[in-house]
Amino acid sequence: MTAHAPVSPGIPPSPRAAHRPGRLRGSIRRRPLTWFFALAYGLSWVAWTPYILSRNGIGVWDFTFPGGQGASQLLGVLPGAYLGPITSALLVTGVTEGRAGLRTWRARMTRFGVGWRWYLVVLLAVPGALALASAVLAARAPDVPSAAILAAYLPALLAQLVTTGLAEEPGWREFAMPRMQSRYGTLTATFTVGVLWGVWHLPLFLTEWGGGPDVAWIEPVQFVATTIAFSVVMTWVFNKSGESMPLVMLLHCGVNNYVSMAWSDMYPSLPDRYASHAFLLASAVAALVLLVATRGRLAGPPRRKAP
Template identity: 75%
Template sequence: MTTARTGRTAQLQKPLDPDPKPRTRLGEGIRRRPLTWFFSLAFLLSWLAWTPYVLSENGLGVWHFTFPGGAAASQLLGVLPGAYLGPIASALLVTGVAEGRRGLRAWRDRMTKLRVSWRWYLAVALSVPAALTLATTALTDRAPVLPPAAVLVAYLPGLLLQMITTGLAEEPGWREFAMPRMQHRYGPLTATLVVGLLWGAWHLPLFLTEWGGGPDVDPVRTLEFMATTLAFSAVMTWVFNRSGESMPLVMLLHTSVNNFFSIAISDMFPSLSRETSSHAFLLASVTVALVLLVATRGRLGLPRAK
């Protein structure tokens, strides 16, 4: 592969060849079909771990137990274990079996690839709240209110927390493991469609809980979420490719959205409904995705092989 321009030269990675060591039948199956195994394990492990949360009073109410700590803490206790057991655990397991220690070392190197231009971090950190603010303003026809000092003080610590929770749980699997392999095999556009749809579908059991407004499922809201993950995946693919596959930067992009909605938007737009904030995320994602698709002619920042 050729290199992407990130303020320094960065070599885009392609998946390593399988570890040549002798394998069991199961190991051979994982080595031949790493993507199938990754996607299957990511769904299976997360959905099994989320079952108590779905069945609890925080969800369907079949199990008469409520996860403690109120709305925020109960979601962390109910959602985060399954998030960690799914994408990141599956990526590590499949990488270790299929590619051995060298694959795990390559995985670690991409996960710690911090040395991209500081302009990338600044651009992502500022553009996400700016895009979401503009989209919310367009939908509500209201100018944003300057948030209080407490929000500004909490913003960076909240972003760090989101990086450790949401970012670290999801992106090492969906973007770090799946995206390079999918792009190498099918190209950036198909890879984005598949990963985006599967990433969205992975969340579906959570719509039966308070996380997704459950236990009564709103089909329109669920479809809107799926459309948003698909459009936002195109934006993430572009950042992933143009930054030379910098996972810290991709995680920052993802978690900046979560952090803005968790900490800032309710103070900037008082009385804003949850539905309107979801519409704003969809509007911003679709708009940016369309611009990137047209500007890159569907390549989404992936250089053409020489």
């Protein structure tokens, strides 16, 4: 049993102490988006600090995360990714909407029934668009991936879904987009989330994840430009599919999986930075086509009118 200091029965607790939890809860309920973004950034950036300070980053801390580049990134990056967007979304949803909000969150996260054609299009369109963009930049046709790469492609994609996809998209798309679209409109929501999603990654450019610590300034700038353009595509898929998070996660992870698994095998003579150039080119073209085709609506809901 834990001992407690005696409390005089004649002296009530201070109003400040009594109402502090209520004030915090009230602040979260009044500003759920502000709290979500602040928590997503704060939790991730604090958790990434050891990785950034280690020899995998700027080298202030005399420690190297084990397992080589791939495993060290999982150990250094993934914990912060899980602590950021998805944890923040669950916390703020639980405080502001309770069990009903968490049920809505779960319904979007398990909305698999969007038709097999959607999955086929996303599975084929992502590597197809990236391969085409890479071919334009390289001015040549790609090499055929090896049998080992083709065999490992789908298993690696599943691994991406439960790491990158599950860590990020339940926050940026599932939590932020519906609230921002209804309040600010689809385009404002899309560009805002695109910027915040990209900037959230910026500390990682001080590490091997982003080619750091001595990365050129153009690399993070290009990355944020890419997240803005790609967010247009993500928003359209999110809205058009009835807010199906499995499909959105598949779209996001399809890019990561192609770049990490197939790109270097198809374009072995190109520098690694060309993969980022290809992603930006493919995203920008797709975003422009969707903005023109939908007249900027991106299949979004009408903006909520102010009372």
